[in-house]
Amino acid sequence: MFELALTVNGRPVRQTIDPGLLLVEFVREHLGLTGTHVGCDTSQCGCCTVHVDGKAVKSCTMLAVQAHGKSVTTIEGVAAGDDLHPMQQAFMAHHALQCGFCTPGMIMMAMAIARENEEVTPEVARDQLHGNLCRCTGYLNIVDAVVAGAAAMRGSNAR
């Protein structure tokens, strides 16, 4: 067993876990943060994307012990109380979801794209969302939302 200590959505967490536990299993099953979805479990769909020390990571590809001492953010941690994050607002405004299953992972990836690129054009959004699959929308509105959300993040200094 492993004594895991990390920060999740700004709160310190300490738990004794099986060293083979995946990060996605830890956040969903141990912490009840079920906004992080499992679409494939094989590193293809991006539904399980979270941030680890600010970087987007597919949490089905990472052991929870690899997050020891780090800061993890899930979709539950991005809004400020009742105020949605600018990227969440952009997804809502641009109707960038249908069933919503891919949406938490899309938003976590989109936030990372916005942070890591000086300018997010539709081409940049399409290229860097290649690891996030959506079975419903056809991606047009998602790309519009990512471009708008990135611009809103720059305007508001949101991270």
Ligand code: FES
């Ligand atoms: S569940 Fe992790 S990439 Fe699909």
Ligand code: FES
């Ligand atoms: S909105 Fe259904 S999978 Fe993307």
